Amino acid sequence: MSEIKDTVALSSQWMAAVRAIENQRPDGLFSDPIAAQLAGQEIIQKIAPSVQEYEDKGAPIVIVRTRFFDDFLMSVADSIRQVVILGAGMDTRAFRLSWFPNTHLYELEQPDVLKFKASRLGDAQAKCHRHPIEADLREPWSDLLLVKGYQPTVPTVWLLEGLLYYLTDKKVSELLTTITELSCPGSLLGADLINTEFLGSTETLSQHWKFGCDEPLDFFSNYGWQAEAIQPGEEGANFGRYTAKVYPRDVIGIKRGFLVKAKYS
Ligand code: SAM
Numbered sequence: 001m002s003e004i005k006d007t008v009a010l011s012s013q014w015m016a017a018v019r020a021i022e023n024q025r026p027d028g029l030f031s032d033p034i035a036a037q038l039a040g041q042e043i044i045q046k047i048a049p050s051v052q053e054y055e056d057k058g059a060p061i062v063i064v065r066t067r068f069f070d071d072f073l074m075s076v077a078d079s080i081r082q083v084v085i086l087g088a089g090m091d092t093r094a095f096r097l098s099w100f101p102n103t104h105l106y107e108l109e110q111p112d113v114l115k116f117k118a119s120r121l122g123d124a125q126a127k128c129h130r131h132p133i134e135a136d137l138r139e140p141w142s143d144l145l146l147v148k149g150y151q152p153t154v155p156t157v158w159l160l161e162g163l164l165y166y167l168t169d170k171k172v173s174e175l176l177t178t179i180t181e182l183s184c185p186g187s188l189l190g191a192d193l194i195n196t197e198f199l200g201s202t203e204t205l206s207q208h209w210k211f212g213c214d215e216p217l218d219f220f221s222n223y224g225w226q227a228e229a230i231q232p233g234e235e236g237a238n239f240g241r242y243t244a245k246v247y248p249r250d251v252i253g254i255k256r257g258f259l260v261k262a263k264y265s
Helices: 007-023 035-039 041-056 061-076 111-120 142-146 169-181 216-221
Strands: 082-086 104-109 129-134 157-160 188-194 225-230 257-264
Touching: 007 035, 007 041, 007 061, 007 111, 035 041, 035 111, 061 157, 061 188, 061 257, 104 111, 104 142, 111 129, 129 142, 188 216, 188 225, 216 225, 216 257
Parallel strands: 082 104, 082 157, 104 129, 157 188
Antiparallel strands: 188 257, 225 257
16 A cells, blocks of 8 residues: 555554554553554654653643543443444544444445555454444545445444544535534544634644634533533543643633533523
């Protein structure tokens, strides 16, 4: 399989590289043994200085985010048998979390990324029924999910990790509308967001960020989801590792990220 070239698609391997480095730590916040083969040594080496920089600042955001959503998913795994990860990239939760074996986990992602992932997975065995689905989430995608056996009448947990900011406001709105149409009461959702202070960057990856949200609770409420949002570093989202100062929410002009858990009822 040829390399992934597009920057946004490539970010999936960068995330895997961060997790591969974390996997080497004896005190790591999670275990991700196949992250290294998905990222590749070259990318791990390239990313390592930046991972150290975030660690030194007390802001290992990707690591904290991964653990936060691992905990979220495992907290509902007893009662949920349908999981949908949108923009899954090199996510390995199908392989590394303790699912009930009759759980169905759908990974939607751009075709090139999923093809690359398949070429790197080797003989890794999923712990549930894993369904990779090639999709551009800017286009209609419900039918792609339904045809693979997704049941809209069964409670689902959705995960949108590292995804929404790569879409325009309009595409985010369409995505949330589709998710809601496909969800029955009792469904759950995890997502991370950045606020609008982050937009307008010229840096390699963040120049592709298009969607920011300053009021996550109101945003999800518009689609019928009751959300709670926490900033990385706050109580419940630091895991003893995110030690950088977190500004109270009423301080304006601050770049903020939010980790969101929401319920549809
Ligand atoms: N969720 C994974 C994680 O946290 O490791 C990957 C996050 S990565 C930063 C962003 C991912 O979103 C990439 O894999 C990219 O291909 C995917 N993505 C962005 N726009 C997309 C689109 N329109 N359709 C499908 N996937 C998309």
